[in-house]
Each structure stands twice: as C-alpha cells, then as structure tokens.
Amino acid sequence: MPNETVQPIKFYQTGTLTVGNRLLDPEKRTVQASGERTNAITSGHRACQGCGEALGARYALDAAMRATGNRVVAVNATGCLEVFTTPYPETAWQLPWLHSLFGNAAAVASGVAAAMRAKGRPEVRVIAQGGDGGTTDIGFGCLSGMFERNDDVLYICYDNEAYMNTGVQRSSATPPAARTATTPAVGDKPGNVFGTGKNLPLIAMAHGIPYVATASVADLRDLEAKVQKAMTIRGARYIHVFVPCPLGWGSASQDTIKLARLAIESGLFPVFEAEYGEVVRSRAIRRKVPVEDYLKPQRRFAHLFKAGKPDVDRIARLQAVADANIKRFNLLRPDGDA
C-alpha cells in the first residue's frame, strides 16, 4: 500500500511509461549503465532473438544477486533456459547453477537450502526456476511440496504458455484457442480447448505461502522490485513471469515487449502481489485494449481472424476471460496502482 504521506510520482510523458531516473528515489533508479551491475546470464548464450525467457531470467537473477550480495544459488529445471545457457562446453551462468531434471527443480532447491542451513550458511539463498511445463505440469508435485513445507526457496516460473523446447506442445498454461503442435489449428474448434488449464499463482496462494507475485517482461523494473522484495522474505515464495516466445507464438521478435504489455493492458495477464494467500496489490490497467489487439499479431491465434470471417464467438470468450480477470483483481480503477 502506498504511504499516504508520499506524493505519488506522475508520469508526465503521456502515452509512455517513461520517467526520468532523476525523478525517482535513489533506490528506485535503474542501474543498467552501472559498471557494478550483476550479470547472472552473460552474453553468448543460444536463446532465440526476442526470447522473453532469457530477458526475464536475466533481470530476475540479476536482481536476486544484487539483493543478496551475490550469495545466491540457482537451480534450473530442464527446458529452453537450461539448454540455451549451457551448450557443452560453455555456460552463460555467472552464479552457482545446478540443473538436475525436468520435474524436480523445486525439490532440488529445497535440498540446496537445507544444505546451506546444515552448513551454517543461511545467508546463501536459493532460487529455483523453470518454464511453464516444468512448473505447472511435470514439476508441480515437487513445487507443491516445497510450498507446503515453506522451504526457503524462491521459485520463478517463466511462462511462455507451452512446451517450447520440445517444439511448441500444449501445457496446462496454454491459453484457450492457442495453436500448438498438440492442439493444432484444424477442425471446427481449432487450437486449445476452453475450460482447461491451471492458474498457478492462485494455486500457490492457496498454499498460504508468504509471497506470490506475477510479473512481466513488459515491466522489468516491477520484476526486479518483486524479486528484490522476495529475497527479503524467508520461506517459500513464487513469482510467475509472463515471457512471450516469438518462435512458439509466431510473433515478430521485436514484438516481445509489446505483446507482454498488451497481455497486461487487455486483462489477459493480471499483474499482482499476494501475501499469505491474500492479494495485497495489483497493477491497474492504464488504457484498456480489446483482446484482439493482443491476439492478432500472433500466428498461434491466426485461425481466429481468418480473412473476412473472424471467430466472433471464441474471441468473445477470450474477452470474457480478460474481463473476469479485470473484475477479480480490480484492474480498471482511476487511481493507477493501489
């Protein structure tokens, strides 16, 4: 909640989110140009152009390194992030990093945290990370176990809404109507079915853990702030980061940030924070856009917009999903952040 004695910062440049660093408190200023800046994932890795996951992971782990004075260990689930950062005999990781299996990152991280406690080094913190497949599907059991034990682990899910590393197959995070290799755009109802899937941030909240947040590569400052905040908390924490995938979504690589922003502004991806199971903050939509604006630039939704014959019904159902999010998280309000 904002401190009422502090005047909120106005964003004077209409139509943008730009604000000069000098208008911000020193601790809120960006450090992109600083020579001291941490660099969890260094250059030379093999991510695709416009990869949202590479961007999200780098900002998240850099923030974690800053927050802990570099005393952080990362555990990685199998997936794109693991593969593109560690092609033998190279590694892009500048922090201690362990990859074990696809479905066990949360448990392995629990083990690292336990070892640090046993070794009398509780100042060394642990982050587990994976894609949506490694988190919402195959890694879900271990993740839920880590949550319920309230192990001292921050788990970060980079959600690009399908199994991209194996060639774009449906996961339980794939949105309705999206085309994937296993929900092809054929038949009467092309793409993924409606009424399925998991909302992992809400499931994480149901464990009553100290901190759950969603974030997006559309707002890296917000992501960094949430990671930094998470590192001040002990116990199980979860951050779900929205990371567009140009390859899997059939979008232009330069549109990664734009699509991430449209997902927020349409209401399809609500950005919020929760503590001990209760939503405490959400990011208001600045200028609501119809879901079409978000869907149209992506080939995975192209079947919804066939020339002259848009799939009005199913676009309306996606709009209903967005509207339900807006209502649930109170995303349309005059005050901006609340």
Added chain:
Amino acid sequence: MLKQIEGSQAMAEAIGLCRPEVICAYPITPQTHIVEGLGAMVKDGRLKGCEYLNVESEFAALSVAIGSSAAGARTYTATASQGLLFMLEAVYNASGLGLPIVMTLGNRAIGAPINIWNDHSDAMAARDAGWIMLFAESNQEAVDLHIQAFRLAEELSVPVMVCVDGFILTHAVERLDIPSQEQVDAFLPPFEPVQVLDPADPISIGAMVGPEAFTEVRYLAHHKQMTALDRIPELAADFAAAFGREAGGLLKSYRLDDAETVVLAMGSVMGTIKDVIDDMRADGARIGGVSLCSFRPFPIGPVREALQNAKRVVVVEKDLAVGLGGVVAANVRMAMRVFDVPVCTVIAGLGGRSIPKTSLRRTFEAAARNELEGLHFLDLNWDVVNRELERAGEKRRSGPVAENILKDLGLIMHKVM
C-alpha cells in the same frame, strides 16, 4: 556396544553415527523404520546439525538429496520397491552428476500384483543406473556397510545403495554390535566434495552434453566403478582392522575347498544356504557357497576366481528378468564364459515366499546329479499355473490372473456378492 535391537533401528543408529547433514524421508514399507529412527534422533537432539525433510514423494526425496549433496552436505535417504521406481529418473541423475548420496534400499517386490514382501526385483530395476550396490547378508553387515558406504561414496564421488532384505533384515530383532561415535569418526572423515555450489566460486553443474563428449562422461562413470573394485576390498580391510569384524568386500566364500557344486547368492538368503551347505557337507557332499556383496560394480575377476574350480554353479536369486531368467546368473555366466561350467538359475523367494532348507537341498542335490534345468523356479506350484493356463485357453475373458489364482487357492471369495 552390543544391543538387542531391530535391524532398521540399528541401521538408523549407524547412519546417525555417520553424521549426515541432510536426510529426506518418504514412507514406504519396509524401509520406513529406518527414517523414523533417524527422524526421532534429529528431533530429540541426538543427531545434531542435521536437516530432516518430510517430502511428498520418493522422486522428491532423491531430488532434495541431489540438491543438498551438490551443495556439499552429507546426504542420506532410503526407499524400497515402487519408491525406487518412482525416483528412478533421479537415481540415474544422482550418479550421472557424481553425487555421493547414500541410500538404503529395503528390498521388496515390485507390482503388479502389489506385494510388500521381500525380493530383489527393485534393486535389479536400478542395476545399470551407475550406483554402487552393496547387499548385506546380515543385520550386523547392514550396520557396517552403511558406515563403509559413506566413505566409499565420498572418496569416489559416486552414490551408494545399501541393499537390505525387507522384513527379513529390516524388521528382525537381534543382538548387534553398534559402534561408538569415536570409532566411526576415526573411520569416516568429514565430507570434502569434489564439486560444490558455492557463491564464492560459482560453477555450473548439470550442463547439457552432446555426442561430442557423452561417451567420455559415461566411460568415466564406468571407470569410477572399476576403481571401486579395488577400493571396496581395501575399505573392508580397513573396517575390519578398525572395528574388529569382517563386513563388506566384493564377495565372501564359504567352504569352497574341493567344492564341486557352488551356490552363489546375495543378501540374507545366504544364511539359509550356509546351513544347507553344512548339512550336505556333513553327509559328504562337495558343496560350497559364494555370498556376493558388491553387485555393482560386478566383480567379474573375483567371481571367476571363486568359481573356477567348480563343476557346476547354482545361482539362487530373488528376482526374475521376465523373458530371460535370472539377472545375477546372467552376470555370473559372463564371468564364467571362459570355462565350461554350467550355471543354473534358481528363482526363489519372489514376493516374500519362504526359501526352506528342504527345497534348497532338494535343488542342490539335483544340481549335483546334473539334473537341474538351466532355469528353475523354486517351489513353483504347477497345479495353479496349469489351471490358469487352461482357463486362459478356454475363453477370451478369463479375468485377472492374480485374482483367479487367489480364488483357486481359496484365498478370496469366488464372487463378490
């Protein structure tokens, strides 16, 4: 110190004396008493500096162990049967990463049909996973092998599985010698990892390796096990010198002098086999035995040496490679391929079936007369088998095999009312 104690509790005490720093527990019969014992020791403060995690599955148990071992903590867990299968992906991963985790396997059958009793099917399912696999013949050896296992694992940076027969060992109460903390501390130095997750010296562990180096990584895992062939007997000798009793080693011979028939087995059944050997020896039979402790690495040379003067070998094993026969026998045949010595397989004790002395003696005597077939199922009830085969031949929907057999044996009702 001598104690009248359950095998599992004794193993828990021995593991506790090894000062584990992280223990992950998930219940599965028949290993559960071990982790229960350790849990009590952590909670009441007897085992200090140890993190004890109650996890949600065996897959998580070994995954937590992977994380803690990679972070430099001495790590222990235990499992059995279905649990080992459920964690199998992590079993391969732990050895592939070269993490010196020690795990007890309370040997138990694998379903279906579900069965909680002892055999070695679980261990055989993980035989090529890259773990060192040691089989305890007695509860005293189970206690002693755990102490050796931590030292062996950490010296070579390889995981070690200590296999103990479910119920027969885990639940048997007997007089055991539990070593002192000073003895174990003198034998087992603190864990000095060869690789560790440390922010002061950041490394990546678990990178992707393609065809250009995968063979070399696998070869080095094999090389490690070949090194263990030397280290296992040396450690057993060190142990004997320090603790004053024999335990472990690659294999142990029993009354092999002039033996024409040699029986080889792993685990607690060797006790019964030794009794049968004694009885037959008393009646003039030339028979001896080999108790195999190290199943992985498989000691081809020592097995060959122990068996080379035999006229025939009988492998008694508590597992079945369906469609082939005995797993241990296949390994023994590989060791014996340079000799013209028949190796018979006796499949015994599946799903906890008793292995009585009379049945063993009958079988060994048939072997001595060269009348034992290459693959023999000890005490197989042919009436039951043939009835089911007939039933299956009569009609398509003959029903579930296990339930049919239980009906034949009068163990369940013919029809649910």
